[in-house]
Amino acid sequence: MTTTSAPARPGARVRVQKFGTFLSGMIMPNIAAFIAWGFITAFFIPTGWTPNETLASLVGPMIIYLLPLLIANMGGRMVYDTRGGVVGTIATMGVIVGTDIPMFIGAMIMGPLAAWIMKQVDKLWAGKIRAGFEMLVDNFSAGILGFALAIGAFFGISPLVTAFSDTLGAGVDFLVLTGLLPLASILVEPAKILFLNNAINHGVLTPLGIEQAAENGKSLLFLVEANPGPGLGLLLAVMFFGVGIARASAPGAIIIQFLGGIHEIYFPYVLMKPILVLSVIAGGATGVATNLIFDSGLRAPASPGSIFAVLIQTANDSYIGVILSVVLSATVSFLVAAIILRASRKRDLAALEGGKDAFGSAVDQNADNKGGxxxxxxxxxxxxxxxxxxxxxxxxxxxxxxxxxxxxxxxxxxxxxxxxxxxxxxxxxxxxxxxxxxxxxxxxxxxxxxxxxxxxxxxxxxxxxxxxxxxxxxxxxxxxxxxx
Incomplete structure (x- = not known):
């Protein structure tokens, strides 16, 4: 058996994927905490399902302290295991206390950064500590470094992250106020096909969406990437107008994508005929525009992007807008994909009769291109x-x-x-x-x-x-x- 070796230098797309995976890796393991916060918000805030002033007092501390600290701890652990997680969490407290907004971006910076610094400091005296003093040195070095980094983050990192967060928020607000936010789908949908979906959703849109939800009780940013409508429309079009393996497998893919929330299942169908990306772009833009028109959104991230998760997290006043955003995005995606597939159907059938399945051929060619x-x-x-x-x-x-x-x-x-x-x-x-x-x-x-x-x-x-x-x-x- 021949073992294939790793490429000497990864391509730009791979480097971007790795960075995106690192960002989403800090968020994904903590999604349960975000969902819990979403439920507490949905039930107990003054406009919630069962308003309760006492229990609503959980909402603020969770979003200000718990969620950022969980992110920081995970980021630190990814860099330097438990030790990095502890120091990263300490340092992130400086960012949190130094500002009055949820510090998700600050946590995603300080957690890994503090852990990396701790790792470098430990290297300075690795193997040089006298027997019996290891715990003393480890604990005091981590405590002193955490103390210094927390103060440095309070005075140095906190203002920078606040300014950066304000700039991103202003950019999103500009797109919302001018009605241009649907154009984000031009970037989001193709990036998803390159497996950057988790990076975009959990690395960028979720932190911004959480800040909006803390202020307004909901955010449409949670549905820019997670809306299952565009993928549903594409797969329905393949099921009715596709050929070969693609058509046969589409019904099962619909169940996995729409009900299970695993959007990656529809990516190969776009890769088989890249022009189909226009259908999910059109569908995604339609969904965003619908939520803009109805001022609808979710209370917390929908992860995975299942229709069930979307409906559970929908704000009380947003059911009509959110449901329409899914239905209309699926409809538009279906119509655009159907036109594309119908236009090439005769050619695809001829290729299939000649023993060449477009789906399989495109897959094999793409595997060769990627070195697989x-x-x-x-x-x-x-x-x-x-x-x-x-x-x-x-x-x-x-x-x-x-x-x-x-x-x-x-x-x-x-x-x-x-x-x-x-x-x-x-x-x-x-x-x-x-x-x-x-x-x-x-x-x-x-x-x-x-x-x-x-x-x-x-x-x-x-x-x-x-x-x-x-x-x-x-x-x-x-x-x-x-x-x-």
Whole structure:
């Protein structure tokens, strides 16, 4: 079995993905806290479902202290484990106390920065501490550094982050007041197809949306990226007017995308025919415009972007606007995609009859362009023949490690069980959390390059669709062949 090596230098898109993943990695594990805050807000504020002045007193401290500190702790842990998380949290208190607005951006800066500084300080005396003094030095060095960074953040970072946050907020307000916010879809939707969806939503829109929700009780920014309507419209068009594998798999993809909230499932359908990105841009812009017109929004982030999560987080006065934004965005996306697919249907059918499925061909070509394998057999050995590496730990990896990778792991787990294959662990992780324990890493083809860099010693397989890739059967047969 031939192990593919990581590229010497990652491309610009990969670097942007990694940065975006780092930002979203601070938010995603704490989404439950945001949802809890959203429920408390929805129930107990004066305009909530069951107003309660006493319990409403939880809202302010949670958004001012709890949520930013959770973000800072996670950012610090990503850089320097628990020690980095503690120092990052201490330093972030300086930013929080130094301003009167929710410091999500400040937390995303100070958490990782403080952890990195702590890591460099520890290197200064690594291996030089006398036995018995390790705990004393560790605790006092972290405490003194946290003390200094908190004061520095109060006087130095807090004013800068406040000015930056005010500038971003003013920019969003300008787009809202001028009615230009729908144009954001021109950037957001193509970026989603490049797997920057979590970075955009949780790295940029969620912090800004939380600040708006704290002031107004809701924000439409939570629906700029998370609206499931554009993806639903595209998949419906593929289901009615597509051909081959794309058409056959679209109904299942609709369930995963619209009800399950895993938007990554529709990305390959756009990649098969890139001009289809116009449909989701039009749908996204329509949804944003609808929320602008009806002044509607969500109380907290909808994550995952399921219609159920969207409705649960919808503000009391926004149900009509939010529901219409989903319906109208799906309608517009469907109509634009239908026109595109109908115009090329004869050509696609001819190609299909000639033995070339546009969906599969585009996938294979894209895998080659990204440096990924388009044939599992080439990577794992022909006919399931045992190779030098015995596969006992399979890891599905995606951007956040929670959505599409979990779905793929479930599918492969079932296939292995049905084939009578035992002794193989199948898990899902974020690409950033990959380590040397993985024997085989399965990723979407657009993420394989990053996965190779994170786990260079593992075998890597690229798939175009986590839900029903034919490569799963080849992986199962290969592992079964190893055990025979």
């Amino acid at each position: 394998s388009s044939r599992v057999g080439e990577l794992l050995g022909q006919g399931g023949t045992a190779t030098s590496t015995t596969i006992s730990n399979v890891v599905f990896a995606c951007d956040a490690g929670m959505g599409s990778s979990a779905m793929g792991a479930t599918v492969l787990r079932k296939k292995l069980k049905d084939a009578g294959v035992a002794g193989v662990t199948v898990t899902n992780k974020a690409i950033a959390n990959l380590d040397a324990s993985a024997d085989l890493v399965i990723t979407h083809q657009d993420l394989t390059e990053r996965a190779r860099g994170a786990a260079p010693g593992a075998e890597h397989v690229s798939v175009e669709n986590f839900m029903n890739s034919p490569k799963y059967d080849e992986v199962v047969q290969h592992i079964k062949g190893q055990q025979s």
